Amino acid sequence: MEKRDRILIIDDEEVVLDSCLQVFGSMGYELATARDGTAGLELMKEFGPDLVLVDLMMPGISGFEVLEAMRRQDPTVVAIVITGYSTVGSAVEAMKKGAFDFLPKPFTPDELRVITARGLEKRRLVLEAIELRREREMLRENFAAIVSHELKSPLGAVQQNLYGLVAELQDQLSDEQLARFERLKKRIDDLIKLIQSWLRAVSVPVAKIKESFAPVAMKDVIARAAETMQPHAVRKDITITSTVAEGLPPVLGEEGSLTEALVNLIGNSIKYTRAGGQVHVTAESANGRVRVAVVDNGVGIAPEDLPNVFGDFYRGRTAPPTESGSGLGLALTRRIVEAHDGTISVESEVGRGTTFTIDLPAWNQANQSVPTAAKVSSTRDPGDRT
Amino acid sequence: MSDKKQLLIIDDDPDFVDGIKSILTKAKYEVDVAYNPKDGFAKLEKKHYDLLLLDIMMGRGAEGVMIARKMGRDAKLREIPVLIITGIREQIAFLFGSKTLHPHFVETDEMLEKPVEPKLLLDRVERLLKAGTAKGTKKA
Numbered sequence: 291m292e293k294r295d296r297i298l299i300i301d302d303e304e305v306v307l308d309s310c311l312q313v314f315g316s317m318g319y320e321l322a323t324a325r326d327g328t329a330g331l332e333l334m335k336e337f338g339p340d341l342v343l344v345d346l347m348m349p350g351i352s353g354f355e356v357l358e359a360m361r362r363q364d365p366t367v368v369a370i371v372i373t374g375y376s377t378v379g380s381a382v383e384a385m386k387k388g389a390f391d392f393l394p395k396p397f398t399p400d401e402l403r404v405i406t407a408r409g410l411e412k413r414r415l416v417l418e419a420i421e422l423r424r425e426r427e428m429l430r431e432n433f434a435a436i437v438s439h440e441l442k443s444p445l446g447a448v449q450q451n452l453y454g455l456v457a458e459l460q461d462q463l464s465d466e467q468l469a470r471f472e473r474l475k476k477r478i479d480d481l482i483k484l485i486q487s488w489l490r491a492v493s494v495p496v497a498k499i500k501e502s503f504a505p506v507a508m509k510d511v512i513a514r515a516a517e518t519m520q521p522h523a524v525r526k527d528i529t530i531t532s533t534v535a536e537g538l539p540p541v542l543g544e545e546g547s548l549t550e551a552l553v554n555l556i557g558n559s560i561k562y563t564r565a566g567g568q569v570h571v572t573a574e575s576a577n578g579r580v581r582v583a584v585v586d587n588g589v590g591i592a593p594e595d596l597p598n599v600f601g602d603f604y605r606g607r608t609a610p611p612t613e614s615g616s617g618l619g620l621a622l623t624r625r626i627v628e629a630h631d632g633t634i635s636v637e638s639e640v641g642r643g644t645t646f647t648i649d650l651p652a653w654n655q656a657n658q659s660v661p662t663a664a665k666v667s668s669t670r671d672p673g674d675r676t
Numbered sequence: 677m678s679d680k681k682q683l684l685i686i687d688d689d690p691d692f693v694d695g696i697k698s699i700l701t702k703a704k705y706e707v708d709v710a711y712n713p714k715d716g717f718a719k720l721e722k723k724h725y726d727l728l729l730l731d732i733m734m735g736r737g738a739e740g741v742m743i744a745r746k747m748g749r750d751a752k753l754r755e756i757p758v759l760i761i762t763g764i765r766e767q768i769a770f771l772f773g774s775k776t777l778h779p780h781f782v783e784t785d786e787m788l789e790k791p792v793e794p795k796l797l798l799d800r801v802e803r804l805l806k807a808g809t810a811k812g813t814k815k816a
Contacts, residue, residue, distance in 0.1 A: 442763055443689065443692075443763055443790075444691075445791075446692060446763060446790040446791045447689055447691040447692040447695060447790075447791075448691075449695075449791035450691075450692050450694075450695025450696055450790065450791040450792070451691065451694060451695035451698075452695075453695060453699060453791065453792075453793060453794050454694065454695040454696070454697075454698035454699050454702075454794075455698070456794075457698065457699045457702050457794050458698050458702055482791075
C-alpha cells in the first residue's frame with residue numbers, strides 16, 4: 291500500500307487548525323496539529339511529516355525558530371509559512387530561510403489545497419533526487435567491482451601464465467623469444483595498471499577520506515608531490531619549482547589523497563609541457579582559504595575543451611601523441627578536492643600554458659575541532675548503507 | 677617421504693593456479709591444488725602442509741577469509757603460514773572495509789597482489805617457510 295503523506299500543522303489559533311483539518315479531512319493525508327512551536331518540533335520527531343504548515347506569529351518560540359530547527363532536523367521536509375497580510379514581508383524573509391512558500395490569512399480551502407499539493411510534489415522530487423543520487427553512487431561502486439573482477443582477473447591469470455611459461459622454458463628459448471615474452475608481459479602490465487587507475491578514480495571512498503581528516507601542512511604535501519614527479523620532469527628536461535607563503539595555515543584533510551591530487555596536477559602539467567619547460571607550484575592564503583596553484587608554460591587547453599577537463603575519461607585533444615594516460619587523473623583530483631570541501635578551477639591559453647588552482651578551507655583550530663561535513667556524513671551514512 | 681616442502685594452493689581460478697603452480701614446481705616444491713574452500717580445507721585436515729597460498733575472493737564472497745579464520749581456531753593448522761594472493765577488489769575491501777581482516781590471520785601472514793612476479797613469489801614463499809620452521813622449533 292502507498293504510504294500516506296503526513297502533514298503537520300503548527301498554529302496557535304484554534305480556528306486555523308480546525309479549518310485545515312476540515313479541508314484536508316477527506317483527502318487521505320495523515321494529520322497532526324500543535325498549538326505552539328515547542329510542541330510542534332517535538333511532534334516533528336515522532337510524526338515524521340512530509341510537509342509542515344507553520345504560523346509565523348505565535349506565542350513562545352517564533353515560526354522562524356521553528357523553521358531553523360526543522361532544517362537542522364531534516365532539510366528535506368517542506369515548510370509552508372502561514373501569515374497575516376500585515377506580515378507578508380516576514381513571509382518573504384521566511385522563504386529566504388528555506389520555507390517553500392507562504393499562505394496569507396485568511397485563505398480559501400482551494401488555496402490551501404493547491405499550495406499543499408505543490409508542497410508535497412516538491413517533497414517527492416527532493417526525495418527522488420536523493421534516491422537517484424544514491425543509485426548513481428551504487429552504480430559507480432558496482433562498476434568498480436565489475437571492472438575489477440571481469441577485466442583484471444583474466445588479465446592476471448594470463449600474466450601469471452606468462453611468468454610461469456618463461457620460468458619453465460627459460461633454458462630452451464632464444465634471446466629473441468625471451469624478448470617477445472618480455473614485451474607481452476609489459477603490454478599486459480600496462481593494461482592492468484590502466485584498469486587499476488580507472489578503478490581508483492571511480493571508487494574513491496569520499497566519506498572514508500573524511501574519517502581520517504587531520505590538520506595538514508600544504509608545504510609538505512607540495513614537497514612530497516614534487517619529489518614524486520621529479521623523475522618524470524627530469525626525463526623531459528622540465529624544472530619543478532615551488533613558492534610557499536610564510537606562515538601558511540594548515541588545511542583540514544587527508545594527507546595521502548591531497549598528495550595524490552597534487553601529483554596528478556603536476557603530472558598533468560609535465561605531460562602537456564614541452565621539453566625545457568617549467569612547472570611552478572605556489573601556495574598562499576587569504577580570507578580563511580588556502581590556495582594552491584600549479585602553473586605551467588605548456589601547450590595549453592583549447593577554450594572549448596576547458597569545461598570538460600575534470601570529467602571522467604576526458605583526454606585533451608592537444609595531448610602530444612606520445613603521451614598516454616587514463617583520462618582520469620583530473621577527475622580523480624576533482625573528487626579528492628571536493629571531498630575536502632574545496633574547489634578546483636583551470637585557466638589556460640593555447641600555446642602559453644595552463645594554471646590549475648585548488649582552493650581549500652584553511653583549518654581554524656578555534657572553531658573547527660571537528661569538521662561539520664564529517665558530522666553530516668556520519669549521521670547520514672548508516673541509512674545510506676542499508 | 678620426500679624432503680620437498682609441501683605447498684597447498686586454494687584458488688578458484690584454474691588458469692591462475694596453473695601459472696603459479698608451474699613457478700613453484702620448477703623451484704622444486706611439491707604443490708597440491710584445491711579449487712574451492714571446501715576441498716581446500718579437507719586437504720588441509722588430511723595432509724601436512726608447510727605453507728598455504730590462499731585466494732580471498734572465492735565463491736560468493738570473501739570465502740578465503742573463512743578458511744583463514746577456521747585455521748586460526750585449530751591448534752595444528754594455526755601453525756601453517758599463510759600467503760594471501762589476491763586481486764585488487766579484495767585489496768579495496770582490506771583497506772576500506774568495516775573491519776580489518778589481518779588480526780584473524782596467523783602472524784606470519786603476507787599478502788601479494790595478483791599477478792605475482794616469480795622472483796617475488798619465490799622470495800616470499802621461502803621467507804614464510806623459514807619463519808614457519810622457526811616457529812615450529814620454538815614451540816617444540
